[in-house]
Amino acid sequence: MRSSFGGIEISKRGILTQQAALTTAGHNVANANTPGYSRQVVKMVAAEPIEALSLQRSTIPGQMGQGVQFTEVKRIREAFLDKQFANENKSLGEWTVKQDTLEKLEAIINEPSDTGLRQVLDNFWNSWQELSKQPDNLETRAVVKESALAVTDAFNHAAKQLNDLSSDLNDNISVKVTQVDTTLRQIAGLNNEIFRVEGLGNDANDLRDQRDLLVDQLSKIINVSVQEESGGYHIKMGNQDLVEGSTATTFDESVATGAYPSDLNSGELYGLMYSNGRYVDEYRNQLNSMVTTIVTAVNDAHKNGYTLADTNPPTKGGNFFDPVTDFATAAATVKVSSNITDNVENIAASSRTYTDENGVVRVVKGNNENALALANIKNTKYNFDGSGVTKIILNGGTFDEFLRAVVSEIGVQTQEAQRQVSNQKILVDQVDARRQSVSGVSLDEEMADMIKYQHAYNAAARSLTTFDEMLDKVINSMGTVGR
Template identity: 40%
Template sequence: MASTFHGLELGKRGLYAQQSALNTTSHNITNVNTIGYSRQRAEMQATNAIPYPGMHGDKSPAQLGTGVEVNKLIRLREEFLDVQFRNEYKNLGYHEAKSGTFTRIEELLNEPSEDGLAHTMDEFWKGWQELVKNPDSAAVRSVVRQKGVAVAQTFNQIMDSLDQMQNDLQNIIKTKTEEVNSLASQISILNEQISRRIVNDYQPNDLLDQRDVLIDQLSKIVDIDVKNSSNGMVDISVGNGALVTGKTSNKLTIGFDQNSGLVDPAEIKIGGQTVDLGSGELLGNIESYGIMGGNRNSTIPYYKDKINELAMTFANAVNEVHLSGLNLDNISGVSNTKVEFFTGSSAKDLKVNPEIMKSLNLIAAAKDEGGGQSSKGNGELAQEIANIKFKDLNFTGTTSTADDFYRNIIGQLGIDSQESQRMQNNYEGIIKQVENRRQSVSGVSLDEEVANMIKFQQAYNAAARIVTSVDQCLDKVINGMGRVGL
C-alpha cells in the first residue's frame, strides 16, 4: 500500500499547480490594458501514476494517482483572425493615406468660396466687362490689372501648396520606409530570442505577443505575407522580396527619378530585389506623392497637371486676343509695341506682364479698326476678352470653357475624395469587427479572471488542507503509536 508521505506529495503538487494558475491569472489581470497582450491559461494535467500493488498478487491491479502539474501555459490566440486582420489593415492604411491627400487638396482649392480660384477668375472677367464701359479710365484699368494679379497669384499659390504637399509626402515616405526597416529589424531580433527559448522547451508567450504587435504595425504600412518558420520564428515577405528571414532582416529602399522627382517603381527594392508593395500606407503615400507611370494613381501630379493646363490655356487665350488689339500708346501713336497680358511658362510662375505693371496704357482694350488705328473709347477688344469666359477652349482630350474645365477638376476631386473616404470607413468597420473577434479570443475579461482567481484560490486552500490533514496523520503515527494508555 502507498506510504502516508504520498499524501504530502499530492498536496504539495496541488499547491504548486494552483499557485501557478493563480500567478497566470494575476499576469492576465495586470496586463488587461496592455496593447497586443494575449491572455494565458495554465493547462493542468494529472501526473504519471505509479503501480498500486495488490494484497495477493505480484502484478499491479491498479494505478495510483500522483497528483497534478501545470503542463504548459497556453497563449490564447487565433491565427486565422490575425491573418484576416492584417489583410484588411493594409487596405485601411492605403485608403487613409489617399483620403488624407484628397482632403488636403480640397482644403487648398477651397471651393466654392470667395477665396477660391473660380471666384477669382470670375472677378477677372468682370473687370474686363467694366473696361468695356470705360476703356480709357485709369481706375478701371488698374482694377483689371489687379484682378489679373489676383488670378496669377492664386495659380501660383495653388502650385506652391501642391509642391509643399509633395515635399511633406516625400518626408513621410522616407519616414515610413525607415519605420518598415526598424520593425523588420525588431521582428528578426524577437525571432532569435523566441527560437532560443523554444529549443530549450520554454514558452515565450510575452515575446510572441510583442512580435505580433510589431507585425500588425508592419501590416498597415506594407502588404506582407507571414509564414511560420522553424523554432517558432516567422518569415515575412513583401511581394517577392524577403523582408525578414529568421534571425536576419533586409532593408526596404525607395528610389526617386532624378528628372521628374517621382518615385521610380523599379527602384522600390528589398535587398536589391525590385518588389511590388501591393497595398498599405506606404503605397498610398507614394501614389499621392507621384509614381512614374502612375497616371491617375499619381494624385498630386495629376491635379498639378490639370491646374497647370487650365492656367496656361486660360493665359494663352487672353494673350492671343490681347495681342490682336490696341493699347492707349498704340492709339495715341506713342508706341507700336504690343505686349501679352500674362507671362510665364506654367501656373507656378504665371504673372501679369511686368511692362503692364509699369504702365496701365499697355492694357489693350480697343479693336483694330484698320491700318493699326482705332479711336479712343473703343472697348470692343475688352469685350472679346470678357467673352473668353464663355468661349470653348482646347484642353487635352476635351473642349470646354475654362470655368467648366475647372468645375470638372473640382468635381473629379470630390468624387475621388468621397470614394476614398467611403473605402476608409468601410475598412475601419471591417477592422473593428475583426478586432472584436480577436479580443473575444485573446482579450482579458476582468470578470472571468476574477472568477478564475476565486476558483484557484479555493483549490489552493483545499490542497493546503490536504497537507494539514496528512500532517496530523503523520503526527499520530510518529508521536502517538506505541504509547498505549497515554
C-alpha cells in the same frame, strides 16, 4: 506497498500547480489593458500514475494516481484572426492616407466659395467687360491689371500649396520607411530571442505578444504576409522577403520605390506614394493645363489690339502674361507681363485705327472691340490638352466648365475615400473584436478562476496537513503501547 509519503507528494503538486494557475491569472489581470497582450492559461494534466511494486503483475487493483501537474503556460491566440486583421488593416491604412490627401486638396481648391479660384477668374473676365465700357479710362485699366495680378497670385499660391503638400507626403514617406525598417529589425530580434527561450523548454508568451503587436503595426504601413517557421516569423511583402529568422532586410526608400506598386500595393506607405504620384500630380497637371490655356488665349487675343501709345504706326498689344516656357511649372511661375504692370496704357483694348488729315495712322482709343474679345474668352470652349504629358479631365469646354469638372472629380474621389475608410474601420473593428473575444482578458472570468484556484489551493494545503497529521501519528504514536 505504497509509500506513506505519497500523499504529501500529491498535495505538494496540487499546491504548486494551483499556485502557478493563480499567478498566471494575476498576470492576466495586471495586463488587462496592455496593447497586444493575449491571455494565458495553465495547462493542467493528471500526473502519471504508478503501480504497486511486485515481482510480477501486482494483484492490487488499479493504478495509484499521483495528483496534478502543469505542462505549459499557454497563450490563447488565433492565427487565422491575426491574418484577417492584417489584411483589413493594410486597406484601412491606405484609404486613411488617401482620404487625408484628398481633403487637403479640397481645401487648396476651396470650391465652391466666394474667395476661390473661380471667383478670381470671374473678376478678371468682368474687368475686361468693364473696360469695354470705358476703353481709354486709366482707372478701369488699373482694375484689369489688379484683377490679372490676383489671378496669377491665386495660381501661384495654389501651386505652392500643392508643392508643400507634395513635400509633406515625401517627408511622411521617409518617416514610414524608417518606421518599417525599425519594426523589421525588432521582429527579427524577437525571433532570435523567442527561439533561444523556447529552445530551453520555456514559454515565450510575452515575447510572442510583443512580436505580434509589431506585426499588427507593420500591417497598417505595408502589406505583409506572415508565415511561422522553426526560426520564427518569415515576413514577406509581395514576393520580397523582409524578415527570415533573425535576419531583417534593410528597408529604405530605394527598396520601397522599387517595390511600388507591384509588391508594395497597400498600406499607409502605398497610400502616401499613390497620393503623391496620382492625386497631387494630377491636380497640378490640371492646374498647369488651365494656366497654359489661359495664357495662350489671352496673349493671342491681346496681340490683336492696340495700346494707347501715341506712335506711328500704332503699337500692337504684346503679351499680357509672360509666355509659359515649362508646362510643369506653369501655375507656379505665371505672372503678368512687366509691360502691363509698368504702364496700363499698354493694355490693348482697341482693335481699330484711322488715318488723320496728316496721313498719320492713329488708334481709335474709344474702340472696345478687343476688350470685348478678351472678355468673351470666358465663354469660349478650348481644348485642354495638357501638353500631351498627362490625362486632362475635360476637353472642349470653357474655363468655368473645366474648373467645375476638376472640383467634381476631387469631390467624388474624396467621397469614395471617406466611404472606404468608414467600411474598413468597421471591418477592422469587427475582426479585432473577434480577436479580443478569443485572446482578450475578461476580468470577471479571471476573478472567477482565481476563486476556483484559491479553493483548490486551500484544499491541497488542507490535504497536506491531513497527511502530515497521519504521519505524525504513525511516527510518534505507533508502537508506544505498554511503555
